[in-house]
Amino acid sequence: MTTGIELKNLRKMYESHGHAAWAVDxxxxxxxxGKFVTLLGPSGxxxxxxxxxxxxxxxxxxxxxxxxxxxxxxxxVTDRDMRMVFQxxxxxxxxxxxxxxxxxxxxxxxxxxxxxxxxxxxVAQFLDLVHLADHGQKKPHQLSGGQKQRVSLARxxxxxxxxxxxxxPLGSLDANLRKIMQIELIRLHRELGKTFIYVTxxxxxxxxxxxxxxxxxxxxxxxxxxxxxxxxRPVNRYVASFIGHAHIVDAEVDGRESGELTLRLRNGERVAxxxxxxxxxxxxxxxxxxxxxxxxxxxxxPGAIGGRIADxxxxxxxxxxxxxxxxxxxxxxxxxxxxxxxxxHGASVALKVNPAKAHVLVH
Amino acid sequence: MTSSxxxxxxxxxxxxxxxxxxxxxxxxxxxxxxxxxxxxxxxPYGMLLYTSLGHVDDMRFIPGFSFDNFIRVFTVDxxxxxxxxxxxxxxxxxxxxxxxxxxxxxYIAFHVRSARAKFLLYLLVxxxxxxxxxxxxxxxxxxxxxxxxxxxxLQGIGLTDGPVRLFLYNEFSVVLTLTYIFTPFAVLSIxxxxxxxxxxxxxxxxxxxxxxxxIFRRIILPISVPGMVAGAIITFSLAxxxxxxxxxxxxxDSVMISNVVINLLxxxxxxxxxxxxxxxxxxxxxxxxxxxxxxxxKTQTRF
Numbered sequence: 298m299t300t301g302i303e304l305k306n307l308r309k310m311y312e313s314h315g316h317a318a319w320a321v322d323x324x325x326x327x328x329x330x331g332k333f334v335t336l337l338g339p340s341g342x343x344x345x346x347x348x349x350x351x352x353x354x355x356x357x358x359x360x361x362x363x364x365x366x367x368x369x370x371x372x373x374v375t376d377r378d379m380r381m382v383f384q385x386x387x388x389x390x391x392x393x394x395x396x397x398x399x400x401x402x403x404x405x406x407x408x409x410x411x412x413x414x415x416x417x418x419x420v421a422q423f424l425d426l427v428h429l430a431d432h433g434q435k436k437p438h439q440l441s442g443g444q445k446q447r448v449s450l451a452r453x454x455x456x457x458x459x460x461x462x463x464x465x466p467l468g469s470l471d472a473n474l475r476k477i478m479q480i481e482l483i484r485l486h487r488e489l490g491k492t493f494i495y496v497t498x499x500x501x502x503x504x505x506x507x508x509x510x511x512x513x514x515x516x517x518x519x520x521x522x523x524x525x526x527x528x529x530r531p532v533n534r535y536v537a538s539f540i541g542h543a544h545i546v547d548a549e550v551d552g553r554e555s556g557e558l559t560l561r562l563r564n565g566e567r568v569a570x571x572x573x574x575x576x577x578x579x580x581x582x583x584x585x586x587x588x589x590x591x592x593x594x595x596x597x598x599p600g601a602i603g604g605r606i607a608d609x610x611x612x613x614x615x616x617x618x619x620x621x622x623x624x625x626x627x628x629x630x631x632x633x634x635x636x637x638x639x640x641x642h643g644a645s646v647a648l649k650v651n652p653a654k655a656h657v658l659v660h
Numbered sequence: 661m662t663s664s665x666x667x668x669x670x671x672x673x674x675x676x677x678x679x680x681x682x683x684x685x686x687x688x689x690x691x692x693x694x695x696x697x698x699x700x701x702x703x704p705y706g707m708l709l710y711t712s713l714g715h716v717d718d719m720r721f722i723p724g725f726s727f728d729n730f731i732r733v734f735t736v737d738x739x740x741x742x743x744x745x746x747x748x749x750x751x752x753x754x755x756x757x758x759x760x761x762x763x764x765x766x767y768i769a770f771h772v773r774s775a776r777a778k779f780l781l782y783l784l785v786x787x788x789x790x791x792x793x794x795x796x797x798x799x800x801x802x803x804x805x806x807x808x809x810x811x812x813x814l815q816g817i818g819l820t821d822g823p824v825r826l827f828l829y830n831e832f833s834v835v836l837t838l839t840y841i842f843t844p845f846a847v848l849s850i851x852x853x854x855x856x857x858x859x860x861x862x863x864x865x866x867x868x869x870x871x872x873x874x875i876f877r878r879i880i881l882p883i884s885v886p887g888m889v890a891g892a893i894i895t896f897s898l899a900x901x902x903x904x905x906x907x908x909x910x911x912x913d914s915v916m917i918s919n920v921v922i923n924l925l926x927x928x929x930x931x932x933x934x935x936x937x938x939x940x941x942x943x944x945x946x947x948x949x950x951x952x953x954x955x956x957x958k959t960q961t962r963f
Contacts, residue, residue, distance in 0.1 A: 354863055375869045387864035390961045391882040400878075401868035438962040456868065 300459065301330040301492055302351060307360035308516075309346050320346040322516030324360075328410050328509075330459070333493040335503040344496045345464055347513075351494060352462050353377045366390070379460040380453035386445040386466045388437040394448050395420055395433040401456040419565035426485070431652040435647065443474045447481075454489065457467070463495040467502065479505055482660075500540050507646055512536050532660035537586045545584040545658065546627035548638065550577050560658065564624025567602055568650060575657045583659035589617065589630040594640065595649035602648045604629070606640055620646060681934045705942075712935035718927055729936035739920065739937060743944075745899045746917040749835055750900035754846075754892040756839040761846035761891060766880075768847075769854035782851075785844050795839065797908045804828040804909065829911035837909050838899040842923075845898070853887025854880070856963065885959040886936035899947065917941065 309321040321343040327332045336344035351362060353374030359497075362370045369377065380401070388397050402416045424430050427447035437445055446466055453461055467475045468561040479592075483506050486493050497503055501508050504524045511521040512535075520532045531537035536546055548560040551567060558573040560583065568585065572632040577583050595601045609626070618631045618640065631648065640646060712730070714723040723960060729748035733739045764785070772778045788796065805807050806823035814820045857880060865875045910916075919936065924934035 303802060352867060354867070360762045374866045375871065377867075378869075379867075381866060381867045382862050383865065385858065385860050387858070389861060389879055390867070390880065400870070404869045436962065452868070475738070653697040 298635040301365070302326075302328040302380070302494070303361075303363040303366075304328075304347070304351070305361040305363065307350060307362065308358050309329065309343075309350060309355060310358045313506075321350070321357075324513075324516075324518055326511060326518060326521060328492060328494060330365075330492055331490050331507055332508045332592060333483075333495065335495045335497060335510045336505040337510050338496060338499060339464055339498055342513040343516035344498075344511075344513050348381075348462055348464055348494060351460075352379055352381050354381075354563040359659045362457065367548050378456075378458050379462055380448050380456060380458040381462040381464060382446070382453050382466045383542070384465040386437070386442075388445055388448055388452075390437050392436075393433065393436070394435050394440070397437065397448055398423060398452045398455050407457070419455055420451075423455040424454045425493055426454070427481075428529055442470050443478065446470065446478060450485070454485070454491075458491065460492045460494065463493065463497075465497055466495075468497075475499075475502070480519065482506060485564075487658045504540070510537060513605050513660065514539075528660070529654065530656055531586065531658070534658055536585055537584075537656070537658060541588060541600055542630070543586045543588050544627070544629045546622065546629065548583055548585045550579050550581050550583060552579060560657070562622065562624075562626040564626040565621065566602055566626070567600075568602060568655075569652075570650070570655050570657065571652050573655075573657050575659060577657065577659050581659075585615075586656040587629045588654065591651040591654040592620075592629060592631045592648050593651070594631070594633065595647045602626075602650070604648060606644050606646060609642060611635075618646075620648065661686060674948055675789040708935050708938055709943075712939050714932050716930055721931060723836050729932050730940065732933065733940050736914075739917075740916050742915060742920050743915075743937075743941070745831075746900050747915065749831060749838070749914075750896040752835045753827060754840060754896040754897035756835065757843045757846040757895040758850070758888050758892055760839065760843050761850055762884075762888070765847050765850035765854055765887075768851055769857075777835060779845055785847050787843065788841075794908075795826050795906055797837055799826065800840065804833050804836075814954065828909060829914075831910070832907040834905050834914050834916075835899075838902060838906045839895075841905075842895040845852055846888075849891035849894065850887040853884045853890075857883055858963075862892055882959075883961045886956045886961075889956050890950055890960065893948070894935040896948075901941075 804827035
């Protein structure tokens with residue numbers, strides 16, 4: 298049975314200058330075998346510490362790590378058979394690319410499980426897999442950042458681990474290279490069928506690659522789910538604003554009838570939203586999450602929100618309008634197609650909310 | 661047409677004066693280093709060479725242009741033999757220092773976590789240098805001597821009946837004293853090299869299943885070779901030119917080349933011969949430094 302990795306109430310305390318802080322404060326998570334799971338959050342949210350505990354590079358203060366149902370919390374790092382790809386690549390500078398990739402295999406050869414000719418074959422095969430077949434004799438310092446990361450990948454994959462851990466592996470690469478490497482990583486995940494656990498602070502990266510994302514904050518998991526679920530139905534304001542630049546407008550529940558929810562904004566305007574499964578009762582304060590791509594300009598129509606164009610930014614693919622809602626009810630952004638006529642700065646507009654995408658935040 | 665030519669002409673004039681200014685500024689900034697080099701290097705080396713080419717007649721220096729002194733360095737006893745022996749003592753000191761220094765440098769670099777503790781240990785390595793060199797050499801005399809601590813202890817625990825005279829006044833005691841005195845240099849240069857190794861390298865190796873010994877042999881040791889070479893060069897040079905240890909703890913046969921030079925200068929008044937030995941040693945030193953520079957470059961790991 299393959300159940301993958303389970304984290305049970307995992308905690309890690311750091312002490313410095315006599316002052317203790319929880320870097321990871323009770324993480325529960327099940328990572329299915331063969332999945333691509335991303336730990337996402339700003340720096341200091343505990344994502345890297347969680348990954349390092351899974352790898353065995355940090356010892357948890359309390360809690361458990363299970364692998365296929367077996368407790369591996371106290372298993373030494375050298376025995377875990379999980380390979381890590383580091384942000385700074387961590388290539389051995391005194392060895393050639395080939396020697397780097399072969400390192401993990403040679404370590405095993407000393408235990409007598411693989412022959413030297415088999416090592417050579419596998420190293421060549423994996424250098425080919427990451428498109429570095431011609432660079433085997435080079436030293437790491439002769440490679441570009443992207444190439445170094447590919448070597449690091451090959452070194453991790455060549456030993457055929459079931460789990461591969463990534464600690465912000467694309468963090469030190471430039472934007473274009475990052476996109477290329479993202480596609481590369483998705484390809485490798487699909488082809489090799491291994492469990493990938495990935496740490497990043499880049500939400501685009503997380504959205505594009507993952508089967509599931511754990512959004513972390515203050516050492517805890519704020520939300521764990523598929524990218525689409527997290528994007529469309531964030532559980533709280535923190536997740537909503539961290540993923541996809543949502544704007545949140547304060548509102549109050551004005552009425553609820555047979556699944557339809559009416560919200561009153563601070564300026565008194567009312568917005569009717571069908572299909573909302575919120576527990577919020579009438580009169581309770583909520584946040585209305587409005588994403589730029591879910592708002593459209595409308596004619597003065599019932600149910601539309603009124604506002605004024607504060608700024609417009611030409612983005613190439615679309616025009617981004619900054620709209621101040623009437624009566625200081627909040628600020629939202631609206632994306633508009635570039636083939637539509639430009640709306641004048643200062644003009645009054647009415648905004649229509651895509652009812653299928655609007656989301657009410659209770660917390 | 662005319663206006664553009666006018667503008668171009670002006671531009672050239674401006675460039676020329678800027679260049680002149682630049683040249684004047686360059687001269688100003690070059691003067692101090694050139695003067696320093698002349699006063700402290702060129703003139704002393706020139707005097708040394710000049711002296712070595714002359715000879716002494718009736719206690720008076722006669723200038724000349726003769727290589728006799730250099731020929732004597734290589735043919736007349738005991739000069740060449742003493743140079744070789746000094747080099748041997750230097751090599752032994754360098755090797756011993758590296759062996760003693762490595763574990764300490766390793767410990768400070770990898771096992772001391774807090775920056776404060778690191779600094780403290782670093783300080784403890786340097787602290788002996790606050791005491792005079794002579795005091796430290798004398799200390800070894802009292803440790804190794806026939807009435808010294810070592811002999812007293814050995815007799816006390818009944819391992820020996822009388823004082824052992826083998827510890828002092830021989831090459832062994834010279835090498836031991838020099839190793840003690842110069843080891844801090846080896847510690848610092850090895851430590852500096854080990855400090856460059858990022859912890860992620862060690863974590864990556866452990867993650868790939870390597871045990872401590874494999875990590876040391878395959879990663880840490882190869883990367884630290886240039887540090888050992890640099891440390892060995894420093895300790896060798898310092899030991900090679902030493903003249904205090906041979907006098908204090910050395911025996912009649914452990915005269916080193918600096919002692920010979922001192923005798924030539926102060927006792928025999930044969931300054932040209934002393935200068936010739938100096939020139940030979942400097943030439944050997946230059947050779948050694950270029951060779952070690954090459955070796956350091958060759959073994960240096962680029963990150």
